[in-house]
Amino acid sequence: MKPQKIKSYQLLILEVISLAILFVNESFFININNTIYIIILTIGVTLSTNVLAAYISDKYKNNDLNDIAAKNFVVLKSCQDYGLINIQKEFPLDSEEIQNDFVDSKNVYIIMNDAKRFISDNTLLIEKRLKKKKNSTTLILQDLNQTDVIDYHIKDLKKKCDNTHKFLFYLNPNYNTLAILLTDNYAMYSIYRIAPGKTEVPHFIFKNGCSEYDLVKRDVEKIIQMSKLQN
Template sequence: MNKKDSHDSLLVMLKKNIALWGVVAFLALVVAPIGFNIAEPYLKISITIGTALFVALTVSYFTNKKTAATTNYEVTELINNKFPKFLQIEQIGLEKIIYENNMEAVGVDLSEPAELFIAMNDGKNFFTNNSRKLSERFKKENRKTTIILMSPESESEEILNTRNGKQEKGYYANKIKDATKDFKEFHKDSPETNLLEIRYFSFNVSMSVVATEDIAIVGLYRNSAGKSLTPPSFVFKNNGDTGEYSNILKDVKNLVKASEVHWASSDI
């Protein structure tokens, strides 16, 4: 037996002895006085002291032993199974998963970032759910907002209409035109240093993106038509070149290069 094992064995024995003294105290100060009908207030004092010692020395020993066994299992589970996943999530910068596109409701303030990128197929629903914060943003100095939408003239617009069972011809084209009009209307009285650029992409956007200098939110689209199954969106924080945020921002900037300017406030 090495020194550590010997020390641990002595420590265990000492704890057991202390627990045993708690039982002795309980018998001597609680059971015996009751049995001998000791008069008050001495009986009450004796019972209080005996009970306190029993709880402190004996009950706590068994409680700690049970807790230690449970805790050791939980720690082992965390180390072996949970921590690697936590570290991987932290490394890619994933903050949380959300199921709505109201940015204020999930703690994202669209009015504050100096630069904002929005890439979506039509953007109509996003504008409706975030119009208040977008209005605030367009009133502030030194802001740049770049919006990339699917072109209303794109062949992908017709494909989306057919795929999603839209009977109205040009359904998504009309939504894109409406969203464009809404953004321009909200921005018309903005300061000169508040820039808005609306770009059209020749194809549909495979993932919606809302990106600032601090975070990027990537939204998926369901494969089946309809809105009954709300798709998830993934919130990534900017943690440098190692995280997914960096890839998302590069992808968005490549999308900017691949799209054409439809309207820009700087041209007015």
């Protein structure tokens, strides 16, 4: 057996011994003698942490820790700066927190090419939002063969709105490169694949208060200015 493996097994045995010491101490000595309990606790914790430190030091002895941190944590730093909190297969409207945010947000923007699947999959949730008084929901679709969507979905959604709920529908003359869902607290978007046909795409979720949320909001505001408001 290689020396490296032997040392790893030795460290593993020592870690098991330290955990056994802590277990016995917590099970028997904690109620018998406080002084003995503290001494054994100190020995067990010290042994456990030293074994762990020895393992980490041995495993990475040929690597500079700064290089390791740079390679593994630079992505996390970028995610934090952008406000990226998750990547999922769908818009996370099954999450209670985001679902409530979608329903209760003062302003919600939905920007897609046709939105047929999104509306069909989330009809009840959208209708629940449209019943919220004095809120605003803006839907922006690509201006191309949307007659079915307008006749079947949009007109029906307008009928479900509370009288004080502001429902705005725009047609965008440009091709939407992203499907966007913007609420008061989250900016969510997914990409469109280059080739035609439906396929799985990643959905990115960003929180308000970071750079990407602000960029998405600014982008949405600009596309509204370029789009045609429908009656």
